Amino acid sequence: MGSVAYGQPLPLDPTSSSSFRLFRLFERLLVWARIRFVIEMARLFFLGFYEDFRRFLVGLERELDRSETEAQYKLLWAIKAEASEKMDVLLDHLGPLEHYRYKGQGLVEYLIGAQRLQELRLFVKATKLEGEAEGLIDGTKVAFVTSLAQRQLTESQRIAMLEKYRELVEPLEPTP
Amino acid sequence: MNPWNPHPDPPASLSINQGDIFELGPNSVWIVVDDFHNTSERHPLVHCAPILSLSDAFLPLDVYLSVGVRGPEAQPRESLQQELSLPPTPSLRGSYAELGLIRRLKKTELHAPLATAHPEVMNRIRRNLVTWFSLFTMVDLTSSVRLSAPTGPPSLFPGTITRAEGRLVCVIDHWGCFNSYPLLYVAPLETDALDLCPLDVEITEEFQDLFSKRNFVRTDEFFLVDRNRIEASSSPPIRVLRYGLLRKISRALVLKFGQKSLLL
Numbered sequence: 001m002g003s004v005a006y007g008q009p010l011p012l013d014p015t016s017s018s019s020f021r022l023f024r025l026f027e028r029l030l031v032w033a034r035i036r037f038v039i040e041m042a043r044l045f046f047l048g049f050y051e052d053f054r055r056f057l058v059g060l061e062r063e064l065d066r067s068e069t070e071a072q073y074k075l076l077w078a079i080k081a082e083a084s085e086k087m088d089v090l091l092d093h094l095g096p097l098e099h100y101r102y103k104g105q106g107l108v109e110y111l112i113g114a115q116r117l118q119e120l121r122l123f124v125k126a127t128k129l130e131g132e133a134e135g136l137i138d139g140t141k142v143a144f145v146t147s148l149a150q151r152q153l154t155e156s157q158r159i160a161m162l163e164k165y166r167e168l169v170e171p172l173e174p175t176p
Numbered sequence: 177m178n179p180w181n182p183h184p185d186p187p188a189s190l191s192i193n194q195g196d197i198f199e200l201g202p203n204s205v206w207i208v209v210d211d212f213h214n215t216s217e218r219h220p221l222v223h224c225a226p227i228l229s230l231s232d233a234f235l236p237l238d239v240y241l242s243v244g245v246r247g248p249e250a251q252p253r254e255s256l257q258q259e260l261s262l263p264p265t266p267s268l269r270g271s272y273a274e275l276g277l278i279r280r281l282k283k284t285e286l287h288a289p290l291a292t293a294h295p296e297v298m299n300r301i302r303r304n305l306v307t308w309f310s311l312f313t314m315v316d317l318t319s320s321v322r323l324s325a326p327t328g329p330p331s332l333f334p335g336t337i338t339r340a341e342g343r344l345v346c347v348i349d350h351w352g353c354f355n356s357y358p359l360l361y362v363a364p365l366e367t368d369a370l371d372l373c374p375l376d377v378e379i380t381e382e383f384q385d386l387f388s389k390r391n392f393v394r395t396d397e398f399f400l401v402d403r404n405r406i407e408a409s410s411s412p413p414i415r416v417l418r419y420g421l422l423r424k425i426s427r428a429l430v431l432k433f434g435q436k437s438l439l440l
Contacts, residue, residue, distance in 0.1 A: 065381045066422035133430040140307040157234045158358045
């Protein structure tokens, strides 16, 4: 640090100097550029991921449709459920960034895109819903397979069912 | 536009709820079992089950509605039948919701419900309907040690695409198929549907005709047909859907009958 003799005028505060202001300007530019670089890279990676993810989902649904046994179906369903969980975690992590704005819009919207964000949220929600329904279907098997002997109809019950059907339905026809 | 319902009714009342009970005439009382689009103006029809007296009920998944006084002959005959409570409506005591005879009624026919079923009744109806349309295979039936083996495979399998009532349909009735019921629930097939509903299941992967691009099973529009008529017209069947598509159809029906709230 330099010394100043008593009686000499105090030099100007260097934090008010043009060199300091220029430094701050360049420093901010540096930080902004680095953040922007990170944001753009994140966006780029996400867009690449998103296209892969869409293709993956289309293929997964096709394979689910093609599955011929419960085991095959469950295996594929587990993959879908896991993907949904990971996506849910990602969306949770992105939550705090929603308050930041970037280029005139929310940072998350900029990174992902409003429509893509909506699609991902719908995917997570729909998969959770499907999972609940899957659980109910599995649960009913117990009731189904343990009551086989009790649910067969006798011949008279079969006739009664048909008669009741005709009695109830025909007066109300036509209805699609 | 739906080709089977080209002239839908004007917008119906939006106050129809799952569990509402309506009287349409003498000995014609129905309970709304649909929980999917009861409040939608776009859908003029809603699935309802008839309410039958004790002497007319015969299926193990029928749901007992009342806690009225009953004699020994009125005891539920099957383990899955349940005694459940209902608001005190004397005319409905000792009656059953007959889940084997569900049909679609016009919303405009349903005015001023007699009563609304107790939530416990609706829980049982929902559960039994899920059981009815759940996906079961011969493996499920033969692998259970608690059962005597079935006498043989059913004469008609769920997922069979065939013709009934002059149109292409898909058999969706697992309970009815495996129990050889004389009536079966089927859902219509539609080609290149425009007014898609979340309950439509696309089966193009499995079933594609020469001229269409996409085919859908419209689970939301299922109806009953006489089993004999299907068997007469389905030899050999046009196609039997694979397990995965059947699972999606079952899932759609689970959502239709009572898990819609999960979406909210």
